Amino acid sequence: MALYNDKVMDNFLNPKNVGEIENPDGTGVYGSPVCGDMMQIQIKVENDVIKDAKFKTFGCGSAIASSSMATSMIIGKTIDEALEITNKQIVDELGGLPPVKIHCSVLADHAIKSAIYDYAQKNGKTYKGLEGFDPNADDDDDHHDIGEE
Ligand code: FES
16 A cells, blocks of 8 residues: 555655755754654745745655655745745645654744744844744644644
C-alpha cells in the first residue's frame, strides 16, 4: 500500500527551490519539537512581494516535500498573503500526508513565518499575520487544526 501519493513523492524526489539565497532579506530556521528535524527557509522580498524563496531541510521526506511545496506557494505572493498560508493548505496542495506526518508540514509553515519575522525585524515592519508570533516557540499545536475540520 502506498503511504505517499504521487505529488508528495514528486516533491520529495524532485524538490523545487532547494538551496540558499545570496543576501537574503529574511531567514527562518525551525526545529520540530516532535522529531528534532530542522528546516531553513530564506526569502528575497521586493516591495512587499516575495520574489524568491529557497529551503534547506535536514529532515524526513515529508518535510522536504512540504518545504518544496511551501516555497513554491509563497513565491510571487505578498507578505500578507504568504502569512495567511497554513500548514493545512500545504498538506492540501500536496494531496494529503499520512496523519503521523502532519507535523512535518508545520515545520514549513513555521519556517516561512520565521523568515518573514526576520525580514520584518530587520526592516522595522509589522504585519497583522505576525501578531503574537514567536519564532522560538514550540508551536507544534498548529497541526491540531487539521484534525478538527
Ligand atoms: S519526521 Fe521530522 S519533519 Fe518529518
